[in-house]
Amino acid sequence: MRERLSTIVDALLPVLATLSALAIGAVMLLLLGANPVEAYGAMWEGAFGSGNAIAETLVKATPLLLVGLGICIAFRGNVINIGGEGQMVVGAILATLTGLNLVGLPGWLVITLSLMAGFLGGAFWGAIPGFLKAYFNVNEILSTIMMNAIAVQGMNFLLRGAMIDPAQLELESKIPQTARLLEAYRLPRLIPTRLHLGAAIAVLLAIGVYILLWHTTLGYRIRAVGLNPHASRYAGINVKQHVVIALLLSGAFAGLAGATQVLGVNYRMITDGSATGFTGSAGFNGIVAALFGQLHPLGTIPAAVFFGAMLVGANKMQRVVQVPSALITTLNGLVVVFVVSSDIWRRRRLQRRLREASAQIEVDPPGEADQPGPESGEVVS
């Protein structure tokens, strides 16, 4: 009974964290001279007020979910992937190249190949920091951030040069964008809104990642390495290899998120010079969604929808009460801080239970093994 109660409390912690963030947001709205009830009302209306609004929310949720799935894998393996932005960009570039160059092949084939190209591009971009962490002990937080900057500059370079829309070359403006994908090579829409097949793919993949993490040997090993690299090594697991795999898979899902943005939403790549211009910060917000979903793939689904709704609702809020939608970035930051801060209560309960258990059996308590991993930069060699 007590155990069930504490499971419920655990699940409620992120909700409480979000409510606290929204409460602070309400104070900020008051200070900005806006009525919080009106503002949050507008957000709700903007996110769920009509069929079209709900579809927009799901469109925004799709890349968050895909990035978040990758984050679940990485964080469970005790590697912190901050490189979602860059991985999305690289995935999108490869998907776009595939879609634009395989003209003549059947649509379903090109779409599949484009998505796979995105997956592989992200995997490649994630594998590099994974490799550097495993074999050169380079902190992956830092290297993934650097890889973001490199990917963005690479995108700008390609979109201004090799990949630029031939039509733009004729014009004086030379907008850095690619040509549009042919209609047959775009992800089909599910209903007459902007909602596309990518959303359904993301949900299916969430189930897939759940199976991967909890019902396959590979997933078991990734989690074992994440919980205790020393013990995993003694158990014969190649720790370094699994660090690389965790980051590679994590990047692959972000790459797929980038691909679905091109194939399902924009139908081309265009750059304003920044990563955010293309990703809408999904590479960062996906981390927020995954944390909110307790680093569980299935929990990440509602979390992604929630944050998708915040993003879509923010635009409506901006129009109605004239508060910049940057407020949402601020609140997302607070949600992250509150969620990781509230984790202490979950850990305390866990430890109390462990102590009670170890009082009966003579075993060493594994300490703080269950947290998503203090970034220690150490890999057992």
Add this chain to the structure above:
Amino acid sequence: MISELFSATVLIGILASGIRLATPYLYAAIGETLGQRSGVLNLGVEGQMLLGAFAAFYIVFQTGNLWLGVLAAILVGAIMGLAMAFVTVNLHAVQGISGIGFYLFGLGLSDLLFQKLMGTVETVRGFSKIHIPFLSDIPVIGEIFFQQNLMVYLAFALVPLSAFLLNKTTLGLKIRAVGENPEAADSLGVSVAKVRYFTVIAGGIFSGVAGASLSIALLNVFQQNMTSGLGFIAVALVYFGGWRPWGVMGGALLFSMVNSLQLWVQVLGIPIPSDIAVMMPYVLTILALVLAVSRVRAPSALSKPFGRED
């Protein structure tokens, strides 16, 4: 055109602007060094910088008083540092992630305030160049080192000061002890919490000033996300510099010199695509991390929360 790069005036220009560009990295990375030496990884530097940059700019824009601007950046940085310290020291939050939270918070809030309070990009009269008597008249060297603004001089003064603090004072010893072996420090009566509060708040202040150095000394404007990753690079420089102030300075200079070279390459119209040139410092940072990390060891308790019970 390549040969223009090697003319004396251009070389002096590259070096002088390299020194100047090192300023924000120095403030932020020295502050981060203090935190990391005590075992706290603060990844929120970028957010602290953005808020500091905005606070300083807004105050200077309104009052015209540069020192009030710096003070505002210090206050904002201290508040952000205090919050970070509470979350990491008392609540044992996973530091890599809470730092990202603080980054998003600072990114959003500085943007929000900018749009609400300013709306358009404005400029201010920032710190002006100070020609140090005699020294600035030395040919070449004077032009490179001694014709900078006050924020630049202060940033470089911080290096020996922080090295002295860490290596020669009791407080420095406590900071290092807490970062290496908090249990032992605790058993000797050092308050791990107090030391970490001190370093993290100091780090927040320096990050805030780093932001101010951009908005009221180097660029004299504020724009959304104007730091564009600079704060994260500062964190990388701490690793690169082997957690030592002088090493951090070396890294900051290397980075800023490459950046300065990159800017001059564009100014001179040398046919290297600007996107590739902008990319280079990041590639260099990764390479530097590969080389540096295998050389030195991080503080043992880095990013590990400390508590007697849990």
